[in-house]
Amino acid sequence: MNDLDPAAAERAFRLIVTGGGTGGHTYPALTAVRTLWARLAARGQPLDVLWVGAAGSLESRVAASEGIAFSAVATGKIRRAKNPVKMLTPENVRDMTNVPRGVLQARELVSDFRPDVVLATGGYVAVPVGVAAWLCGRPLVVHEQTVRLGLANRVLARAAARVAVSSDSTVPLLPESARSSAVVTGNPVRPEVRTGVAEKAVHALGFHGHDPALPTVYVTGGAQGAVQINETVGAILPWLLGHANVVHQCGEANVAALRERAASLPADIAGRYHVTGFVGGELPHVLALADVVISRSGAGTIAELTALGKASVLIPLASSAGNEQAHNARHLQETGAAVALVDEVTPDTLRAAVTPLLTDPARREAMADRARAHGRPDAAERLVDLLLSVTGEANGPVG
């Protein structure tokens, strides 16, 4: 057990965490909470956590399943348009009024809870909570998962005591006033992601036709699935199954159509194809089984693929904020750590990108090693160091 001032051991460390909307913002927050809990437990100090998020959201479900106290605040997504007048849609006007309402609700929560620190991991809901932290003079740590700052974090970076970023290349892109408070921590990956066992995936998925003599391709479009990836993979599926087993995560909304399509595959290869809407608790095992991953390039997925060292073909979501998924994919491609299919995504370009990775194991392993060189397995620990280091610092107008 580490040394700790006895007075501090009696008192719980108080954390408000906010962020969500997607897995990319939610899971790093969860990983930071778990890592902080373990760090404090090792020195005999309890942790009190309140997660502030949107009602009915992914983060509310994750907090409930982890036994973390949760409070909802109003939040609004501002839909951007090139012409500012076009932003005055009824949805935007309603959502704009939600933001000040959310700030008032969050200010009450922060002032009642009196956190030692507030951690914001992005998403629209983080804005009112981060602003409330600043208004109440509580230290705010912002964590950014992507190379380019998301909109919520661009707003909050100016109010933060520290801005934790996932890549060195983010620092020059920060607002000038936030650069001196930037710390490169990396993007925390859920610890269980590194504990997968390939054989367990075959069992957990009921993937009875899996051929252990062939490599396995994991196709994933993020939590919702990606129609573009589903269609492009679908067009080369009979060819792909001639060379590999395929686990295809396609999004719950698409699973029925893809299963119907799979029913017409020739019998000798059909067993090598496993399609599923969402990969839940078995994700670590599926990643362990995968030799090649075909995926979107959201920051969470990239952090996992680099932490594990996986060869991948990345097909970025073209409409991601600031085109950051394309930036993520190109960033890895520059060092041979992935193949980025950015401009021309067709069955032919996908087949050309995947072929050498399936037919040449040495090439695949070299790419996996270069991907691993980008990984930051200690990201959660570094973020926790930062949370503990700002405790007691004054921040904001009343600090």
Ligand SMILES: CC(=O)N[C@H]1[C@@H](OP(=O)(O)OP(=O)(O)OC[C@H]2O[C@@H](n3ccc(=O)[nH]c3=O)[C@H](O)[C@@H]2O)O[C@H](CO)[C@@H](O)[C@@H]1O
């Ligand atoms: C559409 C959108 O706004 N995307 C953004 C969102 O990504 P989004 O959250 O969609 O995607 P990420 O790659 O960041 O994270 C997805 C997470 O969900 C997990 N997963 C996925 C599928 C599945 O079946 N099971 C499962 O557990 C992945 O392993 C990963 O941990 O936030 C990221 C982080 O700010 C951004 O980089 C993305 O551009």
